[in-house]
Amino acid sequence: MEENLSDTVKSTNKTKRTAPSCCCTHDQEHKEEENHAGHSHDDVATGYRLFLPALISLVLLGVALLFDYGWKQAWFSGEVRWIWYGLAYIPVGFPVLRDAFLSARAGDLFSEFFLMGIATIGAFAIGEYPEAVAVMLFYAVGEIFQSLAVSKAKGSIKALLDQRPDEVTVLVDHVPQLIRAEKARIGDVLQLKPGEKLGLDGELLSASASFNTSALTGESRPDTKKQGDMVLAGMINLHTLAEVKVTAAYQDSKLSKILKLVQDATSKKAPTELFIRKFARIYTPIVALLAVGICLLPYFIVQDYQFTDWLYRALVFLVISCPCALVISIPLGYFGGIGAASRHGILVKGSNFLDTLAKTTHVVMDKTGTLTEGVFQVQDVVFNAGFDKEEILCLVQALEAKSTHPVATAIRQYVGEEKQRVVFEEVEELAGLGMRATVSDNRSLLVGNFKLMDKFGITYDIDLSTIVYTTIAVAFDGKFVGYLTIADRLKEDAKFAIERLHKLGVETTILSGDKENVVHDIAAKLNVKRSFGDLLPADKLAKVEALKKEKETVVFVGDGVNDAPVIAGSDVGMAMGGLGSDAAIETADVVIQDDRPARIGMAIQIGRQTKVIVWQNILMAFVVKGLVLFLGAWGVATMWEAVFADVGVALMAILNAIRIQRTKF
Structure with a gap:
């Protein structure tokens, strides 16, 4: 560099x-x-x-x-x-x-x-x-x-470039040993003293710990993590002795990837x-x-x-x-x-993207994880009579355990610990639709949106327009079981982010794979005039390409794997670097490290x-x-x-x- x-x-x-x-x-x-x-x-x-x-x-x-x-x-x-x-x-x-x-x-x-x-x-x-x-x-x-x-x-x-420590302390049979950071393996337990920087991404094993995340996010306020939360390389432990289980190799950490993006930026x-x-x-x-x-x-x-x-x-x-x-x-x-962008937690991968940002006329945003927190909670479970609710939820939980989507996490948290082991003969994830699996007795299980039901010919008698929240439909053995409703909440600065873009003279649109009425509800709260729901990745890309044909300079902001094609197809692709998937971050031209939508307008201003x-x-x-x-x-x-x-x-x-x-x- x-x-x-x-x-x-x-x-x-x-x-x-x-x-x-x-x-x-x-x-x-x-x-x-x-x-x-x-x-x-x-x-x-x-x-x-x-x-x-x-x-x-x-x-x-x-x-x-x-x-x-x-x-x-x-x-x-x-x-x-x-x-x-x-x-x-x-x-x-x-x-x-x-x-x-x-x-x-x-x-x-x-x-x-x-x-x-x-x-x-x-x-x-x-x-x-x-x-x-x-x-x-x-x-x-x-x-x-x-x-x-x-x-x-x-x-x-x-x-x-100086955020990764060269050495880390690994607990071997409860005895701390100092080793080179790149030699640490997935599953190792790291001991992190107050004032030390974390060398690898991991899961916090201690009850709680506060971290200085300014090197990654540009945010000076301490961030308190709880047991089970993800912590990233480059974070500084502030107060108490903490233990972290390594979940990614040294070269695969979020920080390592961010550093490579920065190194390549000026080329x-x-x-x-x-x-x-x-x-x-x-x-x-x-x-x-x-x-x-x-x-x-x-x-x-x-x-x-x-x-x-x-x-x-x-x-x-x-x-x-x-x-x-x-x-x-x-x-x-x-x-x-x-440099100014990186100091505010915005990584721009090249000066050519600064020029394009300056010309931005339209910002298109994904909803979940971009404007909303991506932290879902199950609100209602509506199953038809004749199905064992506990059995179906057990199957749904086992299937969702194979997904990292925030909706899957919400379902797992709602159902609780797995009461019996479920074996699937076949599992398939269908982008923008949901998941399909075959249980050991050759019965199929479908968990996803209602487009998934339509794809496999599952009939249902539900008026979707009456349901505001995100809906997860379930079908078992070729029959419609019912649905779960899940709600997400807006990020604190989402409304300010939209107002900032409008003051800059930039039009805004929300595209989402979520239900149409859910997306419209979010758009109304944020004063966004154009919003579209029930979209597959290909549909999102088509919307962005249509805007580009209107001579608009389009920035697309997303965070999921399914957003990667749209991020790549826009004039400038932005990814949320905290909750965002690795695919979205690697494809993006700009990475917002602290997941704050207010940084979108800031990047355009810079x-x-x-x-x-x-x-x-x-x-x-x-x-x-x-x-x-x-x-x-x-x-x-x-x-x-x-x-x-x-x-x-x-x-x-x-x-x-x-x-x-x-x-x-």
């Missing part, structure tokens, strides 16, 4: 520049504080080393200017003066000349290093020593600030960023040829042609033309957007703000550079204006780009 994020940053100093990162060890909090202190000292030392060459050049340049214009010295002339300015030039100029040589050897002759090198060496050749050193000094300082700004922008993203460039890169590759050789023309063509046109005068203009033109402000500030703007900043930088760079290029060609602008047009505009663009890190959404 470090290489991916840094490949656009061309630095005059090859010292590795990284943002401060937090330690990830199995030690207690006080040890982590010591490690953080150590990192802060390293960062100070690194910063000092970065600026040292520039400081040396600055001191030598300052003394030279004093001898030239303030406290004039007779001995400071001729070769002495040339050597002194040469010594001032070397600390900042040599790295640039070296990088120019390396770029040329790699086939990139017209790099910014080449332009700066030619411009400053040319200034030396015509005797403009102070300006040559000053231009290179300001360029070097600007590059350092650019590099530091990129590191700061990447800080929120890179912090995620997907926005169209604007790709265009600027291509533009810079064409633009740089063109301005180099123009500079040659500015120097030589006036010989055939101007009567009092002076080579040094026109060479100076050409050198000024070269300094101005460096595309630093564009090449650096635009990727930095996107890094800032991705995308829009990022696009505004990027285009502000592009326009500022083109306007200022264009103006000074024109003035330089006519001999009005000097090297000092050239420095502003290059380094000054780049620094202004950087300051503008990092604004997004401080913006409140």
Whole structure:
């Protein structure tokens, strides 16, 4: 990831520049504080080393200017003066000349290093020593600030990489043993001390424990888990000693998958960023040829042609033309957007998706797990006479034990512990319909929605329009048994999320496989005008594709396995990363880690703000550079204006780009 994020940053100093990162060890909090202190000292030392060459050049340049214009010295002339300015030039100029040589050897002759090198060496050749050193000094300082700004922008993203501890404590015959996290196996019991980070996903065995989940969700409020609840790698145990049973291998944990998403994020460039890169590759050789023309063509046109005068203009033109402000500030703007999003618990898998989010006109949402909590409770059990209610519920519970759907969990909780072991000869899960099984005596069991009943020709005499809650139909041995009603409740911020989207001018639609009247009821509560129920995954995809044909830019938000095709088929697919299935998370372009629907509007706002900043930088760079290029060609602008047009505009663009890190959404 470090290489991916840094490949656009061309630095005059090859010292590795990284943002401060937090330690990830199995030690207690006080040890982590010591490690953080150590990192802060390293960062100070690194910063000092970065600026040292520039400081040396600055001191030598300052003394030279004093001898030239303030406290004039007779001995400071001729070769002495040339050597002194040469010594001032070397600390900042040599790295640039070296990088120019390396770029040329790699086939990139017209790099910014080449332009700066030619411009400053040319200034030396015509005797403009102070300006040559000053231009290179300001360029070097600007590059350092650019590099530091990129590191700061990447800080929120890179912090995620330090959330997995390398070692975990495993209980072997009730004796704690420290092992490498990747060696822990499913079923192992981990002991987690207060202040420690969990290394793998698991099930909490202790009665209760409070965790800091900010690394995963962006939420600073402690989250209290109870026995049997899922806990995820990267969570920090806050107070009491806890025990956790491992349920996923190290490489399969939610955090591991999230980290891979973040690592891959910057490989997907926005169209604007790709265009600027291509533009810079064409633009740089063109301005180099123009500079040659500015120097030589006036010989055939101007009567009092002076080579040094026109060479100076050409050198000024070269300094101005460096595309630093564009090449650096635009990727930095996107890094800032991705970093700001991750700090709020939103993982964006590439800067191209930030651009698409900015254009969003329609958000389509699944209901269960996205707008509702996905925590169901059985309300009523209505079975026809002639069936043994206890026997049927026992069969239903045994079948639902093979599903991880929230509805299945609600049924298992309602029925309670399995009273007798049920053996199924065949079990089949039908996407969007339910489950079918064959009992050992060759009798079939169907549990799902009423479309499942229709599919297998089961007749029933039920007016579905009179039932508001989610309904689970049951058929046994080819006969309709009855149904269970299950209710879910809205998430706390669901209404605010919809209001936020409407304020942003974004239309909303709810699509669900749940009953039509249940979906309409939820939509009415949230003030969503369009809602559709009783949909299969293919139906949801068809609805989204229909919206895309209307020239809408569609974001689809879901959390289940059956949402994966729709997530993949939308312009931007969002997945709820907490309750969401692995398939949905891996398919999605954006992952909301804390399952809060309010983050949908926030992601769109971040995308829009990022696009505004990027285009502000592009326009500022083109306007200022264009103006000074024109003035330089006519001999009005000097090297000092050239420095502003290059380094000054780049620094202004950087300051503008990092604004997004401080913006409140």
